[in-house]
Amino acid sequence: MNRVLRATVVVASVALLVLACSKPSAATHVAGPILPPPNPSKVADKPVEDGFSGLVPGAPPPTRTVQDGDGGEIDNLAALAVSDIEQFWTGAYASPLKGKFAPVNDLFSYDSRYKNGMFCAADTHGVPNAFYCPVKGTNCPDDRPSPPGECTNSYNTIGWDRGVLLPEQRSSGGDMGVVVVLAHEYGHAVQRMAGLEIKDQASQTVGEQQADCYAGVYMRWVADGKSKRFKLSTGDGLTKLLSVMIGISDSLVTSEVSETMKRRLVHGSAFERVTAFQFGFDDGVAACAAIDQNEIKQRRGNLPKEFVEEGQTGEYLISPDSAKTLIEVMGKLFPLAKPPQLSFDPAFCPEARPNPTASYCPSTNTIAADMPKLILMGTSLARGAPFQGTGPLFGDYTAFSVLASRYMLAVQSQRGGLPLDNTNTGLRTACLTGVFTTKFAKPVTVASGASIALSGGDLDEAVSGILSNGQVAGDVNGQSAASVFARVDAFRSGVLSDEDTCFKRWP
Amino acid sequence: MQPVSIAFATSVAAAAMLATGPVAAATSQTDLADWLSRAALHIEAIHKAESEAYSVIARPGRIDDDKLKTSCGQLHDANEALRSVMPTPNPQLTVEVQQAIDNFDSASESCAEYFGAGDDAKLNNFWLLSRDAEQHLSSADTILVGLSPSK
Numbered sequence A: 001m002n003r004v005l006r007a008t009v010v011v012a013s014v015a016l017l018v019l020a021c022s023k024p025s026a027a028t029h030v031a032g033p034i035l036p037p038p039n040p041s042k043v044a045d046k047p048v049e050d051g052f053s054g055l056v057p058g059a060p061p062p063t064r065t066v067q068d069g070d071g072g073e074i075d076n077l078a079a080l081a082v083s084d085i086e087q088f089w090t091g092a093y094a095s096p097l098k099g100k101f102a103p104v105n106d107l108f109s110y111d112s113r114y115k116n117g118m119f120c121a122a123d124t125h126g127v128p129n130a131f132y133c134p135v136k137g138t139n140c141p142d143d144r145p146s147p148p149g150e151c152t153n154s155y156n157t158i159g160w161d162r163g164v165l166l167p168e169q170r171s172s173g174g175d176m177g178v179v180v181v182l183a184h185e186y187g188h189a190v191q192r193m194a195g196l197e198i199k200d201q202a203s204q205t206v207g208e209q210q211a212d213c214y215a216g217v218y219m220r221w222v223a224d225g226k227s228k229r230f231k232l233s234t235g236d237g238l239t240k241l242l243s244v245m246i247g248i249s250d251s252l253v254t255s256e257v258s259e260t261m262k263r264r265l266v267h268g269s270a271f272e273r274v275t276a277f278q279f280g281f282d283d284g285v286a287a288c289a290a291i292d293q294n295e296i297k298q299r300r301g302n303l304p305k306e307f308v309e310e311g312q313t314g315e316y317l318i319s320p321d322s323a324k325t326l327i328e329v330m331g332k333l334f335p336l337a338k339p340p341q342l343s344f345d346p347a348f349c350p351e352a353r354p355n356p357t358a359s360y361c362p363s364t365n366t367i368a369a370d371m372p373k374l375i376l377m378g379t380s381l382a383r384g385a386p387f388q389g390t391g392p393l394f395g396d397y398t399a400f401s402v403l404a405s406r407y408m409l410a411v412q413s414q415r416g417g418l419p420l421d422n423t424n425t426g427l428r429t430a431c432l433t434g435v436f437t438t439k440f441a442k443p444v445t446v447a448s449g450a451s452i453a454l455s456g457g458d459l460d461e462a463v464s465g466i467l468s469n470g471q472v473a474g475d476v477n478g479q480s481a482a483s484v485f486a487r488v489d490a491f492r493s494g495v496l497s498d499e500d501t502c503f504k505r506w507p
Numbered sequence B: 001m002q003p004v005s006i007a008f009a010t011s012v013a014a015a016a017m018l019a020t021g022p023v024a025a026a027t028s029q030t031d032l033a034d035w036l037s038r039a040a041l042h043i044e045a046i047h048k049a050e051s052e053a054y055s056v057i058a059r060p061g062r063i064d065d066d067k068l069k070t071s072c073g074q075l076h077d078a079n080e081a082l083r084s085v086m087p088t089p090n091p092q093l094t095v096e097v098q099q100a101i102d103n104f105d106s107a108s109e110s111c112a113e114y115f116g117a118g119d120d121a122k123l124n125n126f127w128l129l130s131r132d133a134e135q136h137l138s139s140a141d142t143i144l145v146g147l148s149p150s151k
Helices: A075-091 A165-194 A200-223 A236-245 A259-265 A270-283 A287-290 A295-298 A322-334 A371-378 A397-414 A422-439 A458-468 A484-495 A499-505 B004-020 B025-058 B066-084 B091-117 B120-147
Strands: A002-004 A106-109 A130-133 A157-161 A339-342 A358-362 A368-369 A451-453
Touching: A075 A106, A075 A200, A106 A484, A106 B120, A157 B025, A165 A200, A165 A236, A165 B120, A200 A236, A200 A270, A200 A287, A200 A295, A236 A270, A236 A358, A236 A458, A236 A484, A259 A339, A270 A295, A270 B066, A287 A295, A322 A339, A322 A368, A322 A371, A322 A397, A322 A422, A339 B091, A358 A397, A368 A397, A368 A422, A371 B025, A397 A458, A422 A458, A422 A484, A422 A499, A458 A499, A484 B025, B025 B066, B025 B091, B025 B120, B091 B120
Parallel strands: A106 A157, A339 A368
Antiparallel strands: A002 A451, A130 A157, A358 A368
16 A cells, blocks of 8 residues: 655555456446356366465476476476476467467576576676566586586576566475466467567567466466376465466566566466466367457456555555554445454454454454464565565555455445355455455545555555455455465456446355 | 554464464464564665665755765664674575675775765765665565565
């Protein structure tokens, strides 16, 4: 959230980018038909199941070698991933994709902690990322004690940072956290084969979303048990993978500050990335090929695009005071005859089990907030930096959205006639929290005279929480839908519609 | 509104956890939340100073020396304030945050040297060092995720 100075132009906004419907590819709004919600216990017509995700023991060896690698575990995992992705695309590359599938020319590994390395003719020092290089340039070894080789041609190659990025990805998302990065980069190679031309910022946006979509197509193949190297569970495995995927920004092959700033804007929001991935996961290659500027424009509707806020970090200190302020804001945007009381005591509630960080008790009309846990949930050390490194995505609104969702249970309780303890309740709650999120994009003045509003990254922070802990989509007992796609869909539905839609879609 | 101190809120929660859960885990989360609350303001000040410095550098035309000097000074001061709340309650977290502090320290030194020599390489160093510092903060976030079961 942002504090907004009174009598100044409002600088806060929220990235409201995608549509609200069960199938995100069809544009919708309040006036349109209310589509049935997605199955909360299935993903791609398969029951949601937790289980092993990652490299299968005894998997076939990689079919690709790595240039300038260190022969370590990370490079081996990356080579296995690319080999698997290529095996998939060899069989899956077909109409409506134009042309024929051809593997990328080479794989290149670097360590961003060392100087003088180059990938795609750009400095790799301090660049923890992975890339697809579509142009003729050079890939060069860095300044490790014994550089093993000469510079090579970068055309049609994939490169990655084995020193920082991939270990971080593995630490946060397990083996599949690494595989999804390379599936995304390979998606860029598939685009090139299919003839997508990246010539401006708009086509770059299309490119990023298609790459996420192609990653989704491949991951569905893995989730279907067709990969000999990797497994992905449709429960915790998929959730973890999406959580780490949204934490990665665009490939930044430049050290020019201004250029980097510009490129940040190309990076889609968490909504867009999850939606694009879901297109591919659910509907396959044709859905990815159908992503173009018009389709993205239609999905975004008239909503403002996320932007970098100069002079603002967008992060608001999580404290009892700010928690009270949030509840005050909610009271203004969703006035209730009996406003719920905010408590920092873990009070006993006869009809509901306590939730991990914040609970609503209908009989006492009290929201109980566990402040240390909320602070832990929403305080990021990296969020708000001008150039955030590679790591998990979370921030103040990851925690505040959970608190907001408990207020939305009070809204439902006082409306009457609705059960508060089932999966539908959780999804309705996520939807209503989305409605609040949109309303809170405009500054609200509270009793202290301060004016606050959401900041550019807040929506992503909420999506991150919905993916990783699901508490925003929790019912009064904290139980949420098993399907991660259903949870995100419900929140998205609220962000882009209104209260009525939430009550109609989840009666 | 009446301010409610963090100490009050955390002690209430800690008391509740003592009544219901394992002592060691509750203490660790409370200590961590307390440290985060103290560090967050300094972290915010660091990010703001960095953003302003980058904006000055990225603006087309001649660099506004006065503005850059102010931003780099603010970065130095905020970094020293963060140093004053070290160590964190977790050794691994301390390592990452300390490395970030060291890098920010070198970054603000590079910035100061730029004014002495007018050497653009110093600005490039400033940029690389602060980016390294941010990467350590991201790594610290990864550790925080591991320490917060409900995240």
